[in-house]
Amino acid sequence: MTDRLLSFVQHPLGRRVARALGLxxxxxxxxxxxxxxxxxxxxxxxxxxxxxxxxxxxxxxxxxxxxxxxxxxxxxxxxxxxxxxxxxxxxxxxxxxxxxxxxxxxxxxxxxxxxxxxxxxxxxxxxxxxxxxxxxxxxxxxxxxxxxxxxxxxxxxxxxxxxxxxxxxxxxxxxxxxxxxxxxxxxxRKTDEPMTPCAADTQTPRVAVVTGAAGGIGAATARRLALDGLRVVCVDVPAARHPLEALAQEIGGSLLTVDLAGASAADELADALRRLGGVDVLVHNAGITRDRTLARMSAAEWDSVMAVNLSAILAIDAKLDAAGLLNAGAREICLSSISGIAGNAGQTNYSATKSALIGYVAARATALDGRDATINAIAPGFIETAMTRKMPLMVREAGRRLNALKQGGTPADVAEAIAFLATPPSRPLTGQVLRVCGQSLLGA
Structure with missing residues (x-):
């Protein structure tokens, strides 16, 4: 999606006009x-x-x-x-x-x-x-x-x-x-383990899982982790099979089509990972919105967001823990949101789930520490995706400009932060929230 103001002010005349108009x-x-x-x-x-x-x-x-x-x-x-x-x-x-x-x-x-x-x-x-x-x-x-x-x-x-x-x-x-x-x-924090390099080890590639991988932040993350030599399992709903297949073929990964809100989703993912020897990087990216003010929100809209954005993550982690499929030294990353930090009108369901993940990583970090594993949350701000493209013009412009950098981020910006948290040298960070938001004024 093109940020026309960003393109406009790259030209000297555009900068003068923007300055004169106070833009x-x-x-x-x-x-x-x-x-x-x-x-x-x-x-x-x-x-x-x-x-x-x-x-x-x-x-x-x-x-x-x-x-x-x-x-x-x-x-x-x-x-x-x-x-x-x-x-x-x-x-x-x-x-x-x-x-x-x-x-x-x-x-x-x-x-x-x-x-x-x-x-x-x-x-x-x-x-x-x-x-x-x-x-x-x-x-x-x-x-x-x-x-x-x-x-x-x-x-x-x-x-x-x-x-x-x-x-x-x-x-x-x-x-x-x-x-x-x-x-x-x-x-x-202090860690006792040696800081192994970030560079890929092609002889013993680590296994990564990215949910919601068919597009946007998920696809960018899958591509970015593949660059570092990880074997990526791309997970998304059956309706997204075509783009998911194309992505998996592009990066040399594998795919799993499953409805994460379904009763068998955690078992299906565990079966796939058992064949690969477990998982080293787990990215909980899948999420949905069903926006409506609380007064008008239906129970179905509340339940569907809870099922995908929160319950699915808890069920998957519980299954992987019970099966011993989260490998020692694993990196787990949950996609939260600025909405989970600052709240957003019309998103009580979404904000609740994204705030829940912040509490979840803080509590789960202690349990994972014994396995030299970490868990953190990423909180994106305004990211230029298909979802934000559907926003009304003025709402979209406000999202872009209400941060210190005066522009939106890209899915690749979020993927780069995930790639950092996925590396062995990120061990000193756990139980925390890394905001990828250009220093959004919301919740600052």
């Missing part, structure tokens, strides 16, 4: 959506600063920055990494302001800012200053979004600041793979 002037985003490599920062101009810090992160960051092109003295910067773990008093916050302000003058359009904070505070004063970093990042993201740039923060749990762990974080948050992720604050 948003979105910048075309820099995106990277190829297969993972072992040297994601190669060729990038990376700058690391450490206001208020003396140790230990500066030396670690220096080693990581050395993997990129480095930023020449006074030269432009593509990725800015800010070690704010030492911002534990008001004076250090002043240093954060001064040093980040200076570095921002060198940040290129479409640049990436990643701020590292800490969860460890010795008293209330330190806790206050460390929490101030979160507000700083969210506000900064809204300021630089007009340049197509993003800012995110990782709150390092105690012991999480190893070089391998930070490298894993920078692969996504400091590169163009996170083009539509901004203003997010996530907890990055």
């Amino acid at each position: 948003p002037q979105p910048v075309r985003l820099l995106r990277r959506q190829d297969a993972w490599s072992d040297k994601e920062l190669a060729g990038r101009a990376v700058l690391a600063i450490a206001p208020g810090s003396a140790e230990p992160l500066p030396s670690l960051l220096a080693a990581i920055v050395a993997q990129g092109a480095g930023a020449s003295a006074g030269g432009s910067v593509q990725s800015l990494v800010v070690d704010a773990t030492g911002c534990r008093d008001v004076a250090a916050l002043r240093a954060l302001f001064e040093q980040t302000q200076l570095a921002l003058s060198r940040l290129r359009p479409g640049g990436r800012v990643l701020v590292l904070s800490s969860s460890v505070a010795v008293d209330a004063s330190e806790a206050a200053c460390l929490h101030a970093v979160r507000g700083f990042v969210r506000a900064l993201a809204k300021e630089i979004g007009r340049r197509g740039a993003t800012a995110n923060a990782l709150v390092l749990q105690e012991g999480a600041a190893s070089q391998a762990s930070l490298e894993a974080a920078l692969r996504f948050f400091a590169t163009d793979r996170s083009a539509y992720v901004s203003g997010q604050v996530l907890n990055w």
Whole structure:
């Protein structure tokens, strides 16, 4: 779907007209959506600063920055990494302001800012200053979004600041793979397992399942995971068999047509996975909408959304757990929504299910941790899909513009975030919600 305003303002005359009329002037985003490599920062101009810090992160960051092109003295910067773990008093916050302000003058359009904070505070004063970093990042993201740039923060749990762990974080948050992720604050925990590479292992391919794979975000996800060498099982309803077959053939995967709301769906999926030796990446993407105000919503409309968006996920997971088909080190990703965070008029059924998934991943993460497995939720914002194409014009335009980047995302943006959470190095993230929304103003 074409964003005519985005195309219009790429021309100098269009920019002048938009400026004169007070219209948003979105910048075309820099995106990277190829297969993972072992040297994601190669060729990038990376700058690391450490206001208020003396140790230990500066030396670690220096080693990581050395993997990129480095930023020449006074030269432009593509990725800015800010070690704010030492911002534990008001004076250090002043240093954060001064040093980040200076570095921002060198940040290129479409640049990436990643701020590292800490969860460890010795008293209330330190806790206050460390929490101030979160507000700083969210506000900064809204300021630089007009340049197509993003800012995110990782709150390092105690012991999480190893070089391998930070490298894993920078692969996504400091590169163009996170083009539509901004203003997010996530907890990055310590893990004892070695950080294995993102790059594909073609000799022992992992098995992935993507539900709702026939189109939109599901199809983009299946294609993206296949790029990383995963064997993808594409799942969708029997009515979508034709596009599902075409997709499976395109990516060299397999397919399963099943109504996920049916009584036998979990058994059919388990049987298919048993033949493949279990599943390593499970993407619960399938979902439906039956929009209507609560006063006018029928019981059938409520029940159908609950059946597909929530009950099917619970049934599938229960079956896979009982059968031992969720492999050790598995990655499970549930597709939530901004609607599950902020709510949306006419979507009490949909918002309830998407909010339920946020609670589900937070609770299930503890159980999966014993198997070195993780579970997270992705919450897309306005994504340019067939579903959003059907929206009334003004509603569609509001969805596109009410975020820091002033534009909608693409299914590939969501797929890239899923691909990151599907990798072994994403182990420090579990039980959390990663919003792919361009820092939507809804629920912010």
